[in-house]
Amino acid sequence: MKYNLNLFGYGVECQLTFSNDKMHMEIAEEDQLSLKAYLLRVLVRYGYEPKANDTLENLVQHAIEFEKGMNGHLSEPKLKLPYEFQPEIKEKLIEAAELQGMSATQLLIRLIERKYQSIVGEEE
Numbered sequence: 001m002k003y004n005l006n007l008f009g010y011g012v013e014c015q016l017t018f019s020n021d022k023m024h025m026e027i028a029e030e031d032q033l034s035l036k037a038y039l040l041r042v043l044v045r046y047g048y049e050p051k052a053n054d055t056l057e058n059l060v061q062h063a064i065e066f067e068k069g070m071n072g073h074l075s076e077p078k079l080k081l082p083y084e085f086q087p088e089i090k091e092k093l094i095e096a097a098e099l100q101g102m103s104a105t106q107l108l109i110r111l112i113e114r115k116y117q118s119i120v121g122e123e124e
Contacts, residue, residue: 008063008074010038011101032056033117035109038117039063 005014005025012035013024027035038057040050046066067074085093090104097107 005034007060008039008042008067010035030114031115034113037113037117046070046074 003016003025005012005015005027012027012031012033014095017024017026025060036054036056039056039062040054043059043062043066044050048062048066063074084090093104093107097104100107104111
């Protein structure tokens with residue numbers, strides 16, 4: 001069964017399976033890469049300096065530590081985009097973002113990250 005999981009302010013779709021009364025969760029590799037990029041960007045805001053050898057497990061552990069020590073949840077940095085969109089494109093972006101429960105800027109950043117990952121992944 002599919003489930004949308006919110007990890008540290010980042011929504012990720014996962015697949016829940018059950019076997020022998022035990023639950024297992026799988027997250028697509030693309031979503032794991034996006035989560036890692038998100039944590040590398042967000043943890044800096046909370047005082048963590050990323051290292052070249054940071055693993056997703058490492059970053060998740062740091063995110064858990066930060067969230068436990070604060071009132072609330074980690075959140076993605078808010079950016080003001082330095083350029084304007086055509087009104088109809090802006091409306092579509094805002095509508096798509098609202099449907100996913102995020103800001104238009106967050107959606108745009110996520111789309112750019114996914115495209116970047118697909119291009120970088122193809123080159124490697």
